[in-house]
Amino acid sequence: MNPTLPSGMQEEADKIKGDAIGNTMYSERWVLKTLIKLSEKYMDYTSSDDYRLESDLEGDLGLLWDMTIEPDVAKYLMDHNALDIIMDVLKFSGSPRLIEIMVGILGNVACEEEVRRLIGSNAELIKIIINLLTFTDSPTLLQLVRLLTTCIWNVAKETKVTVEEGGDNVAEIDSLEEGDCLWTRCLREESELVCRSINFILASSRNAELLTATLGLLESLFNLTWYSGDHFCKQFSTVECIQALMEALKEVTSHAGDESDSQANLRRVEAACAHWITVVHRMTYHHQGRNALREHAEAVCDLVGRLWPQPSEGSTVHTTLATELLEALSQQGEPEDGGGGCSPAG
Structure with a gap:
C-alpha cells in the first residue's frame, strides 16, 4: 500500500x-x-x-x-x-x-x-498539404512525405469491397471508390504537380532518408488506385520518371557496401529497394509503362541484375518481382492497350 x-x-x-x-x-x-x-x-x-x-x-x-x-x-x-x-x-x-x-x-x-x-x-487542408510538395526544404519534405504516406496508405487499406470472380468465387480486395474520397479527388486534380514534384525529389535529392520515404509514397499512390484505373501508375509511367527512379536507387545504394554502414542504413537500403522494385514492376502492367521502361531497358536490367540475384528456393517476393520485370523487358513491344483496366505483361 x-x-x-x-x-x-x-x-x-x-x-x-x-x-x-x-x-x-x-x-x-x-x-x-x-x-x-x-x-x-x-x-x-x-x-x-x-x-x-x-x-x-x-x-x-x-x-x-x-x-x-x-x-x-x-x-x-x-x-x-x-x-x-x-x-x-x-x-x-x-x-x-x-x-x-x-x-x-x-x-x-x-x-x-x-x-x-x-x-x-477538409479539402482545403488536403490541397495545402499536397501543394507543399513544391517546397524545397529537405527536412520539411521528409515530414511531408511521411504525412502523405500515412494518409494515403490508410485510405487504400481501410476501404474494402467484395468482388465476385465468376461462379461462387468471392475475393475480398482493397479498393477505392474515386468519387467517395477527398484525398483521391484532390490528388487526381493535382496529378501534374504531384508527378513533377516527386520526380524532382527522386532525381535531385541526395538525402537517402527522403529518397526512401518518397519511394514508399510512390508505392502508396500506386496502391491507391489499383482497382480504379491505375491512374497514378499510368501518370508516372514516363521516361522522366524511370530516369528519376534510377537516380534515386543509385543514390540510396551508392554507399551500401561501406564498412561504416550502420544497421539503420542497411535497413533503409533494403526498404528503398523493396519500394523501388514494387513500383517499377507495377509499371509493366500496361503498355505505357512497358514502353517507358524499354527506353532504359539496358540500364534497368543492369541495376536489377546487380541488386537482385537469380531466384532460388527461399527467394524473396522482391526477387520474384525482379525476375518478372526482366522477363517483361525482354519481350517484344505489344500493340496499345485498349484503355480499360490493367493486365499483367506477358
Missing part, C-alpha cells in the same frame, strides 16, 4: 492531475498557451528566409511536436481546433522551420484514425 501524501503535497498532486491531458503528465494549460503563442507569432515568419525562429517559440513548438505522439495529446489538440491554426500557418508562413514543425505535428497526430478522418474531410 502506498503511503498517504501529506495534505499540502496531496493538494499539489491533485492540481497537477487536474491539469493533465488524459493519462499523460502533459499540462493542458501549457499546450493552450503554446497554441495561443503560435497563433500570435506565426505572421512574423512569412519569408522563406526565416530559417530561425524565436528561441522560446521554437523550443515550445519542438516540445509540442514531441508530445503529439501521445494519442491523448492528439485528441486534445483536435478538441481545441489545432487543425485550423496549423492550416493558417501552412497557408501564410514561409518559414521552413515553422512549416517543418507543423507538418511534423500533423504527421504524428495523423497516426490516429479520428484525426485522419478530420484531415480527410
Whole structure:
C-alpha cells in the first residue's frame, strides 16, 4: 500500500492531475498557451528566409511536436481546433522551420484514425498539404512525405469491397471508390504537380532518408488506385520518371557496401529497394509503362541484375518481382492497350 501524501503535497498532486491531458503528465494549460503563442507569432515568419525562429517559440513548438505522439495529446489538440491554426500557418508562413514543425505535428497526430478522418474531410487542408510538395526544404519534405504516406496508405487499406470472380468465387480486395474520397479527388486534380514534384525529389535529392520515404509514397499512390484505373501508375509511367527512379536507387545504394554502414542504413537500403522494385514492376502492367521502361531497358536490367540475384528456393517476393520485370523487358513491344483496366505483361 502506498503511503498517504501529506495534505499540502496531496493538494499539489491533485492540481497537477487536474491539469493533465488524459493519462499523460502533459499540462493542458501549457499546450493552450503554446497554441495561443503560435497563433500570435506565426505572421512574423512569412519569408522563406526565416530559417530561425524565436528561441522560446521554437523550443515550445519542438516540445509540442514531441508530445503529439501521445494519442491523448492528439485528441486534445483536435478538441481545441489545432487543425485550423496549423492550416493558417501552412497557408501564410514561409518559414521552413515553422512549416517543418507543423507538418511534423500533423504527421504524428495523423497516426490516429479520428484525426485522419478530420484531415480527410477538409479539402482545403488536403490541397495545402499536397501543394507543399513544391517546397524545397529537405527536412520539411521528409515530414511531408511521411504525412502523405500515412494518409494515403490508410485510405487504400481501410476501404474494402467484395468482388465476385465468376461462379461462387468471392475475393475480398482493397479498393477505392474515386468519387467517395477527398484525398483521391484532390490528388487526381493535382496529378501534374504531384508527378513533377516527386520526380524532382527522386532525381535531385541526395538525402537517402527522403529518397526512401518518397519511394514508399510512390508505392502508396500506386496502391491507391489499383482497382480504379491505375491512374497514378499510368501518370508516372514516363521516361522522366524511370530516369528519376534510377537516380534515386543509385543514390540510396551508392554507399551500401561501406564498412561504416550502420544497421539503420542497411535497413533503409533494403526498404528503398523493396519500394523501388514494387513500383517499377507495377509499371509493366500496361503498355505505357512497358514502353517507358524499354527506353532504359539496358540500364534497368543492369541495376536489377546487380541488386537482385537469380531466384532460388527461399527467394524473396522482391526477387520474384525482379525476375518478372526482366522477363517483361525482354519481350517484344505489344500493340496499345485498349484503355480499360490493367493486365499483367506477358
